Amino acid sequence: MSPFPFPAQGYLVGGAVRDLMLGKRPKDLDFVVPNPEEAARDLAHRLGGSIFPLDEKRRFWRVVAPGTTYDYAPMPQGLEVDLLRRDFTLNALAVNEQGLVLGLPIARYDLEHRLLRAIRKANLWEDPLRSLRAVRITLTAGLRLEPHTEGWIYEHAQYLRESGALPAWERVGEELSQILRHPAAAVGFLRLERAGLLEVYLPELAAGIGVEQHGAHHLDVWRHSLEVLAQLTLLRPDAHLALRWAALLHDVAKPQTRQWSPEKGRYTFYGHDALGAEQARQILNRLRQPSEVVAEAVRLVRLHMQHPPQGGRELRRFLHRRREALPELIWLQLADMTGILGYRERVEELREQLQAIESLAEGTPSPKPLLDGREVMRLLGLEPGPKVGEALAALLEAQAIGEVQSRTEAASFLRDAFGEDKGRMS
Numbered sequence: 001m002s003p004f005p006f007p008a009q010g011y012l013v014g015g016a017v018r019d020l021m022l023g024k025r026p027k028d029l030d031f032v033v034p035n036p037e038e039a040a041r042d043l044a045h046r047l048g049g050s051i052f053p054l055d056e057k058r059r060f061w062r063v064v065a066p067g068t069t070y071d072y073a074p075m076p077q078g079l080e081v082d083l084l085r086r087d088f089t090l091n092a093l094a095v096n097e098q099g100l101v102l103g104l105p106i107a108r109y110d111l112e113h114r115l116l117r118a119i120r121k122a123n124l125w126e127d128p129l130r131s132l133r134a135v136r137i138t139l140t141a142g143l144r145l146e147p148h149t150e151g152w153i154y155e156h157a158q159y160l161r162e163s164g165a166l167p168a169w170e171r172v173g174e175e176l177s178q179i180l181r182h183p184a185a186a187v188g189f190l191r192l193e194r195a196g197l198l199e200v201y202l203p204e205l206a207a208g209i210g211v212e213q214h215g216a217h218h219l220d221v222w223r224h225s226l227e228v229l230a231q232l233t234l235l236r237p238d239a240h241l242a243l244r245w246a247a248l249l250h251d252v253a254k255p256q257t258r259q260w261s262p263e264k265g266r267y268t269f270y271g272h273d274a275l276g277a278e279q280a281r282q283i284l285n286r287l288r289q290p291s292e293v294v295a296e297a298v299r300l301v302r303l304h305m306q307h308p309p310q311g312g313r314e315l316r317r318f319l320h321r322r323r324e325a326l327p328e329l330i331w332l333q334l335a336d337m338t339g340i341l342g343y344r345e346r347v348e349e350l351r352e353q354l355q356a357i358e359s360l361a362e363g364t365p366s367p368k369p370l371l372d373g374r375e376v377m378r379l380l381g382l383e384p385g386p387k388v389g390e391a392l393a394a395l396l397e398a399q400a401i402g403e404v405q406s407r408t409e410a411a412s413f414l415r416d417a418f419g420e421d422k423g424r425m426s
């Protein structure tokens, strides 16, 4: 029996067939059928899934059943026309109810040699996303670009740059985050550069190509960013999307901030972390990344130059102030230092600091203030306002670093720091 619920007179098509033929588990299943609504209702009835129209006018229907999504589309001009309109030969395969695989004869060669080949040049131009999809699919499906296709993609990248006729940013963001989530993400972004597409979609990163740094660095800014991403995926194969974006973007503002310092005899990049955080925010918003991913990646880029102090009270303060960004911040710093040949010793130190921070964080949950806002106002004779918040924050930090341990100590700490004659605490 077929492992798939085949509709009568229909075909399984697209990426699912490609994945099956490459020995991979398909994600979702796409079918083309004469009557999509009827086929979808029939399947939903059999599987107990829910059904809804994706696009009623174009007669696209979807069934969501546990674990899988089934999409149904019509084939008004027949299977052959449907397949020839698609992007790549391996995405233009169909399987019928009897298990017979249909498609362009050359697809067999492509399958054997694991090549991604555009069906024809015009098909690449038809949807501006297809050149980016090509890079993403070579990575996720483990394929190489067929040489003609590679040339067409490069040409297409130049066309996109000149015409500015780009696909919707949501679609671009989705493809780029698929590349970024892959274990070999750095290879994916290198391929993006080779294809000429880095300049199209991430010109801020392309600006780092050929930008040399100082002695300890052995790579230019762009190649260093790739190296850090590669190191991160090795150190933390489970690194989440925001951390991966931060690794890729951490030095994004280096090209604009580079200055030659005659005293130091090397380039400096003052303020690149703060400017880089702003650029990262713009880039990730442009790519329509989820707001929590943007916020976290931006925070990590902004803080990535702030390495933890050796230990003791200062380390506790660091943990208190950076808690939201930890331990990811240290993982980013570790990947950054590992990516620079000249910083071997710093890597060892950071590893020790990471352990110290992790055990400190475990042993010291975020404290609750020993005095509440009302008590603080009464104690300091304050009216409600920002000063109360400042005092409470300072008290929390003093508790976190172990300077204040009781309510009496809290009161005298606040009087010392915020009493009438003290003004604002630095």
Ligand SMILES: Nc1ccn([C@@H]2O[C@H](COP(=O)(O)OP(=O)(O)OP(=O)(O)O)[C@@H](O)[C@H]2O)c(=O)n1
Pocket: 013, 014, 015, 016, 027, 028, 030, 085, 086, 087, 088, 091, 092, 127, 129, 130, 133, 140
């Ligand atoms: N710009 C596009 C997008 C999709 N397709 C066709 O629609 C199918 C389904 O597309 P989609 O599910 O977006 O991607 P997949 O190629 O299936 O890739 P993956 O499963 O890895 O997401 C593709 O296989 C391809 O035949 C296409 O020709 N051109």
